[in-house]
Amino acid sequence: MAKHRRRDRRFRFALAAVIAAAASVPVVAAAMPSTSARPDIVGGTEASVRDYPYAVFLTDKSGNQFCGGVIVSPTAVATAAHCAKAVARTDLRVVAGRQDKRTNDGKVVSVRDVWIPSSFSDPGKGDDVAVLKLSQSLPYRTVNLPGDDSLYAEGTKATVLGWGRTADGGARSDVLRSAVVPVVSDDGCRSSYSNYDSRSMVCAGYPQGEIDACQGDSGGPLVVGDTLIGIVSWGDGCARPGKPGVYTRVITYADEIRSEADPSRRVFW
Structure with missing residues (x-):
């Protein structure tokens, strides 16, 4: 159980940063996007949205990025259930076609509806998936879904x-x-x-x-x-x-x- 609580902290910390930012409470640098480009995924390298046009990120209504997502149809994005539940639907935004968060490239759209499996309660128990149904279409290539194992x-x-x-x-x-x-x-x-x-x-x-x-x-x-x-x-x-x-x-x-x-x-x- 102690291990489970430690794993939980990984996604709750992101939510805490969003809540604090929305309330205009100062947050330590580790909880906010950096002001200069640094690697994200540990051990990763910079990638291009031209190669991965279906990769998107999620923000709250103030523009604070807290999760990622992937375009599965022109009007829908798949993400983790714990991300979809982190912010109220009316405050949730999907940012697509933007490689650098400091720019205004791409498109920002709101979410009109959210699907989450009724069985979801915690990432450590599975079913951590959601579909965000968008208020507008996105003009970017969608990802393919798998057909077999x-x-x-x-x-x-x-x-x-x-x-x-x-x-x-x-x-x-x-x-x-x-x-x-x-x-x-x-x-x-x-x-x-x-x-x-x-x-x-x-x-x-x-x-x-x-x-x-x-x-x-x-x-x-x-x-x-x-x-x-x-x-x-x-x-x-x-x-x-x-x-x-x-x-x-x-x-x-x-x-x-x-x-x-x-x-x-x-x-x-």
Whole structure:
């Protein structure tokens, strides 16, 4: 249980920063976006939104970035459930087509509705996925959703994207960055986390750590090529040896994501 509380702190800290900023309370530098470009994802390099046009970030109504997301249809973005619940829907904004957060590039849209599985309660218990239904269409290429389990094979090289922190307590990046991490087997992930659920979760990372998603990357995409296999969810710290990042296993929710993103695809019995 002590380990679970430590993992919880990873996503709650991002929420605390948003709440404090919205209330105009001074926040230490570690809780706010940095004023100069730094790496985000631990061990990552700068990436281009031209290569990953479906990568987006989430802000509150004051423009404070706190999570990531991924475009799954012109009018819908997938993210983590804990990100969707962090800010009131009316205050939630999706920023697309903006590589550098210091610019006004791209498009900012509000959210008209949110889908979250009724079973979600905590990232450590799974079902950490949400679909944000947008008030306007986005003119950017969408990500592909997986059709089978083949991309979840152990050792598959996947790319995680985000604007999050460099390390636990570090500053966030002003620019989109990426890192390549291998998919970890279910047995390997279960040996790192006793609450690992192979139905709703997938792990990715190196045994020695060093490269990983971090706070502020939650909700962002883990892709193989242009296919979304994971959504940044939780972990024990960032880039620690023997503690890979844990992602929502997208294939489990692919049909629901498609249905919520495009109601015309729904099948009624």
